[in-house]
Amino acid sequence: MPAHRHGHEPLASLTRRLRGKNRRVTGPRQAILDLLRQQAHPQAIKQIHSALPPGECDLATVYRSIRILEQAGMVQRFDFGDGVARFELIGDGDDAHHHHLVCTQCDVVVEIDDCFPAQLEQKIARRNGFINLTHKLEFFGLCPSCQPA
Amino acid sequence: MPAHRHGHEPLASLTRRLRGKNRRVTGPRQAILDLLRQQAHPQAIKQIHSALPPGECDLATVYRSIRILEQAGMVQRFDFGDGVARFELIGDGDDAHHHHLVCTQCDVVVEIDDCFPAQLEQKIARRNGFINLTHKLEFFGLCPSCQPA
DNA sequence: ATCGCTGCAAAAATTTTGCAGGTAA
DNA sequence: TTACCTGCAAAATTTTTGCAGCGAT
Numbered sequence A, B: 001m002p003a004h005r006h007g008h009e010p011l012a013s014l015t016r017r018l019r020g021k022n023r024r025v026t027g028p029r030q031a032i033l034d035l036l037r038q039q040a041h042p043q044a045i046k047q048i049h050s051a052l053p054p055g056e057c058d059l060a061t062v063y064r065s066i067r068i069l070e071q072a073g074m075v076q077r078f079d080f081g082d083g084v085a086r087f088e089l090i091g092d093g094d095d096a097h098h099h100h101l102v103c104t105q106c107d108v109v110v111e112i113d114d115c116f117p118a119q120l121e122q123k124i125a126r127r128n129g130f131i132n133l134t135h136k137l138e139f140f141g142l143c144p145s146c147q148p149a
Numbered sequence C: 001a002t003c004g005c006t007g008c009a010a011a012a013a014t015t016t017t018g019c020a021g022g023t024a025a
Numbered sequence D: 001t002t003a004c005c006t007g008c009a010a011a012a013t014t015t016t017t018g019c020a021g022c023g024a025t
Helices: A011-020 A027-038 A045-051 A059-071 A118-128 B011-020 B027-038 B045-051 B059-071 B118-128
Strands: A075-079 A085-089 A099-103 A109-112 A131-142 B075-079 B085-089 B099-103 B109-112 B131-142
Touching (some): A027 A045, A027 A059, A027 A085, A059 A075, A059 A085, A075 A131, A118 B131, B011 B027, B027 B059, B027 B085, B045 B059, B045 B085, B059 B075, B059 B085, B075 B131
Parallel strands (some): A099 A131, B099 B131
Antiparallel strands (some): A075 A085, A099 A109, B075 B085, B099 B109
16 A cells, blocks of 8 residues: 555544644644545645534634644645645655646546656756755546546 | 747737737737746746736736636646746747746746656556546756755 | 634735726727 | 727635634643
């Protein structure tokens, strides 16, 4: 199983990590973590907020909490090019770096384990005099269900 | 010279293309096209607007024009992961598809000609039953000027 | 008992839309 | 002439911030 299939880290472990970062474990934060824990794919802020029980967590708190979690390295931001940021939990010890394949029609998301070839990335770095290269990479296409017969 | 170095297509050629798409050539549109023509790298809406002579073009018109140009296939949208969409002119007959290398400190941008290996992309498509794959790919790192001595 | 966190509300920032007049073709 | 386009202003979104009270530690 790929390292980023994080869905089974217990909530208790997540809150422990948060506490370890000198952050308080509160109701809204547990709710957000538990929600992300059960989602296989990146979630938008509004998705997170509306998936939570009404009154469980203010929208502003979702914004603030996601930022905290991102700074704590527990959540990763993804961009599918539609202007809406989406967030995914990073499992403890996971290699956070991975990519997605998104259906342009139905928006279904598949996690991808392939990555941009490291040696080619190195070559790009060297050629341009850059160091510490990383990249963002997302794939788009038509999923099986959306393909014309 | 890479196909996407579009900076030298004359304004007249651009307006001709626009007219060919059944769109009118107006003052604001010429101003935007001429600006993008002189920019080597993707520009944000606000950048475009504030770079134009005051009163030359309303902000709402920039939004509307960029959308028109995007629909006409004359402009390409890029996402550097900071939530701000940026737009770059597509030269006539250019292969629009390319990527960037962005300095995480000073935001300098370098255009990259390397691409994700086609055969690996094909493999990802096949493995997941997807067709018509494309991708978005941007690199980030520390440029020569921003590297510690 | 702290001091961080939350809800609520207001503000700020971003993007879209309605409309009446102007203009490219 | 006829649509398309524009500026202006208002509205709709999205995100951030101030503040007083609450609560995790």
